[in-house]
Amino acid sequence: MIEPNKDKRRGGGNTPAKAAFDPNGPVGRKLKSFYDVIETEPVPNRLLDLLEKLDEAERKANGGS
Template sequence: MAKPDEDKRRTDSQVAFDPNGPIGRKLKSFYDVIETEPVPDRLLDLLEKLDEAERRAKPGR
């Protein structure tokens, strides 16, 4: 565990990239909201087309 004096010596970039810092917590809250949204149908259709194209491109099928 860091000592209080060590925390004062942290640079701005170390604080900015701290996953438990204010920026990290805010990004996590945004990610949590996005993570619960359903995958758009258009994206699912595109992924299915890609899978089909890969299946056709494999030799021996």
């Protein structure tokens, strides 16, 4: 029987799965570039209206005015 820490397939270092979650790797950099673009976009009025309605419903549920 092979001990888990002696298994040659597991090896050390960055496996492809770990590299995919590396924030400084290619996937992380691409996600950050997408996020940076979205972050600068204005919030759509429909979403702001929906959030206002939600706030209003919460105030009414809590007995606020």
